[in-house]
Amino acid sequence: MxxxxxxxxxxxxxxxxxxxxxxxxxxxxxxxxxxxxxxxxxxxxxxxxxxxxxxxxxxxxxxxxxxxxxxxxxxxxxxxxxxxxxxxxxxxxxxxxxxxxxxxxxxxxxxxxxxxxxxxxxxxxxxxxxxxxxxxxxxLTEAEEQLTLAKDQNGVRAWSMLQGDWLSSQTYEIEIDGEMKTLPYGEIVGLYEHPDRDLRKRAHEIVFEGLSKDDIVWSSALRSVFTDHLTMVKLRKWLSPMTQSLIANDVDEETITALMNTIEKNVGEFRRYLKLKAKALGLEKLGNWDIDAPIPTDQSKKYTWDDARKLNVDSYTEFDKESGEWMNEMYERRHIDASVREGKRSGAFCATWHAGESAYVLQSFTGTIGDVYTSAHELGHALHAYLGTRAQKPTNYEIGSCIAETGSNFGELLLTEKLLGQINSKEEKKAILASVLDSFTGGAFQVSTRVWFETMLYEAIQKGKFLDGNTISDLWVKARTNMYGDAVEWLPVMRWWWTFKLHFYMANYRYYNYPYVYAGLFVFAMYKLYKEQGEAFVPKFKTLLSAGSSKSPRELAAEIGFDITTEEFWQKGIEQFKEFVNQFEETL
Ligand SMILES: [Zn+2]
The missing domain is CATH 1.20.140.70 (Oligopeptidase f, N-terminal domain)
Structure with missing residues (x-):
């Protein structure tokens, strides 16, 4: 290992x-x-x-x-x-x-x-x-570019430093098991996914109550970063506040508009899932503190390293023989570091080895189902690397954030298919589907709320509105209501949700959010097409991963016969989502 x-x-x-x-x-x-x-x-x-x-x-x-x-x-x-x-x-x-x-x-x-x-x-x-x-x-001219860079360093870029430093300096008093504890921000947020419902609720209440008290800090910072960006939009002649990010992500406005329209038209499907999740948790309605809560299940099932290897190699092999062989090679040549050891980096990643036309994966494997999924995810990145490095030079293998997670998330779906085919227990199926659906809706729907919110803030500034804390919170609640409708009950302090999100304060990183929506829906669409077309789809998907960054995502998709500028294409992803929701409903 x-x-x-x-x-x-x-x-x-x-x-x-x-x-x-x-x-x-x-x-x-x-x-x-x-x-x-x-x-x-x-x-x-x-x-x-x-x-x-x-x-x-x-x-x-x-x-x-x-x-x-x-x-x-x-x-x-x-x-x-x-x-x-x-x-x-x-x-x-x-x-x-x-x-x-x-x-x-x-x-x-x-x-x-x-x-x-x-x-x-x-x-x-x-x-x-x-x-x-x-x-x-x-x-801009070379002198202007240099000046902007130099002034930004301690100017607009300092706001995100302040936000991060301020947030990490906060501590919160919370009662756990009858004992008062003082927790730093980084620890109390861990309670959001705690099995104890009341504790989850109190953790949210305490954190956002605290954050709301500093609304002057958060709103000054946000206002400055957003207004600065609008100034740069004019100076750099970007068409809209999104242009900079569209260029960086190698996508175009038409595609992202079709993507976001598809999400907007399907908020009802998201709400349907939230209502079913409430039912699965035995609740009338989800509280905001339940959205990310895990479905209680028998967590005792453990997988050995060999079980996990077999499950993953088999799921990739069933998709495509060559892909399965490559994934097996990852284990055989010892390209995966899965042992748990002191001094090892936490989390997981996959590093491409271009010259070796392969990859290396790091994770800490303890035998949980989550660890098996992590392997599937990182192996999907490895598959991307096996295909891409064989076809492209390094310059053409700089994968942008919209397509970076295509192989990995697809690999997770292949594992899901394999597991659902093997498991008979309704409880286990329910837990697996909920975890797939939670992670999909988190990326596709929850994050879309932030895209809308970001747009609303630019529009408000352009209309001459002054963004104080309450005005920003009102806009957040508006975006949130457009997404969640009445499917969730929100604690009143959750109107301050936006205060903690570092991304919003990061200058030169505007609209960080829609690539998550893109990635989530794109992979579900790919999977749906695989289910419809069967074997005929396999070479298309491999062509897509082989292309690296040698073409734009739009051209790439067009070459394998899809038009990502249409809502019809993105709707395929929603259809797949609906199918998983139906399967989830059957377990209730
Ligand atoms: Zn990944």
């Missing part, structure tokens, strides 16, 4: 790995020396050769960088790992800094010769240049 990182390097020796990381910086600096100032006069063939050379450098040094990063995350107490990680941090930053001039100079080149993008000599790099090109009309 522990991984073998030696495959990443020619010699498994820390001295050698350190030397390679330093060599990477040296080579990138030499490249800069040789290339800087020249890109502006490059022709298409020279641009191709330069990008190709950069990709070669990436592949050449990826192994040692990955080794240092991964070894440290698996055992942060080891002195060797600590040392290597320190070197990694410095050299990886220096490596990226040395390459930073390329994008700037390419931007200048494309401003002067936009037609270059369509030159056949650019080959597979077309879309990566199109992405740079899309940003050009919104660039």
């Amino acid at each position: 522990s991984w073998d990182l030696s495959q990443l390097v020619k010699v498994d020796d820390s001295g050698y790995i350190e030397e390679r990381m330093k060599a990477a910086v040296k080579e990138m600096e030499d490249f800069r020396e040789k290339t800087r100032g020249k890109i502006v006069s490059f022709n298409a063939k020279q641009v191709f050769e330069m990008l190709d050379e950069l990709d070669r450098l990436q592949l050449e040094y990826e192994g040692p960088f990955n080794y240092a990063r991964l070894a440290y995350s698996a055992d942060m107490n080891s002195d060797v790992n600590k040392h290597l990680f320190g070197v990694y941090r410095n050299t990886a930053t220096a490596f990226m800094q040395a390459a930073a001039f390329v994008d700037l100079e390419l931007g200048q080149l494309l401003t002067e010769k936009p037609e270059l993008v369509n030159d056949s000599a650019i080959g597979e790099y077309k879309h990566s240049l199109e992405k740079i090109q899309r940003r050009i009309p919104h660039m």
Whole structure:
């Protein structure tokens, strides 16, 4: 259950790995020396050769960088790992800094010769240049860009620092099992999912009561960040407050409008699920403190590592033989670190190993069903990596947030299908479906409320409204009501919900939210199409994952026959949601 990182390097020796990381910086600096100032006069063939050379450098040094990063995350107490990680941090930053001039100079080149993008000599790099090109009309002069960057650091970006620091400095008094406890913010929020309903309710009450007292701080911060963004919208000539994020996520307004319209038309389906969940919990109506509560179930069922391996390899194999073989290889070649050990990073992740056309997964496996799902999720990322690295160079494998979770969430659905086919107990089925539906509705519906809220705030400012705490809370309640209707009872203090959400305060990270909606609905749509088309769908899905970032999500979907700018496409995801809700209803 522990991984073998030696495959990443020619010699498994820390001295050698350190030397390679330093060599990477040296080579990138030499490249800069040789290339800087020249890109502006490059022709298409020279641009191709330069990008190709950069990709070669990436592949050449990826192994040692990955080794240092991964070894440290698996055992942060080891002195060797600590040392290597320190070197990694410095050299990886220096490596990226040395390459930073390329994008700037390419931007200048494309401003002067936009037609270059369509030159056949650019080959597979077309879309990566199109992405740079899309940003050009919104660039300020070099001096203005530098000034903005410098002033933002202690200006608008300081608000999110204040929000985070302020929040983490708060403590709350709460009675647990007859004893008064003082908990920091980070701990009391853990009670939101506690099996004890009254405790969940009190935790919400105490936290938001506390947050509401500082409404001057939260509203000043939010108002400044939102108003600053609107100023930048004008200066950078973005079409709308969403443009910056659309460019960053490589999507377009038409697609996101169709997506959000589909959600709006189906809020009734979400409310139906919430009412069924109330029934499953034995309640008349859900309180806001019940939305994320787990369905009580017999949690004693444990899975061994071998059970989990078999379940996951089988679920991928039933989808596609080759995918199943690759997932088996992940176990066979020991690319998964699942042991529980002190000093290991918490959570789970999958790291792509491009040069090895594979991936490495880290998780801490204790045998719960949740751990089996974590394996399925991370293996889905690995499948994405197996397909993408075989087909693309590193430049074309920079997966944006809208499609990053496609393989992983799809893998979870394959496991769900497998489990539902094996389990006879209604109770267990109910718990599995509720967990699938909770995670889907959390991403697709709950997060959509935040998209609406964000839009409302910009509109209010544009209309000249002053956003004090109560005005912001009124808008939040309005967005919330549009989504939840009367399906949930809200504690009065929940009108201050927006105060804690760090994302809202992060400058230059506007509309962080709709990619979650996109990802949730997209994968459900894919799964629905798989159920409808069977085997014929498999190569389409593999083509999609193979394409990396070589095309925009819209082009990618079009190539396999779907038009993501239509509500009809997104409705497929809702149809799948409805089917799971129906199955859930049958267990009640
Ligand atoms: Zn993931």
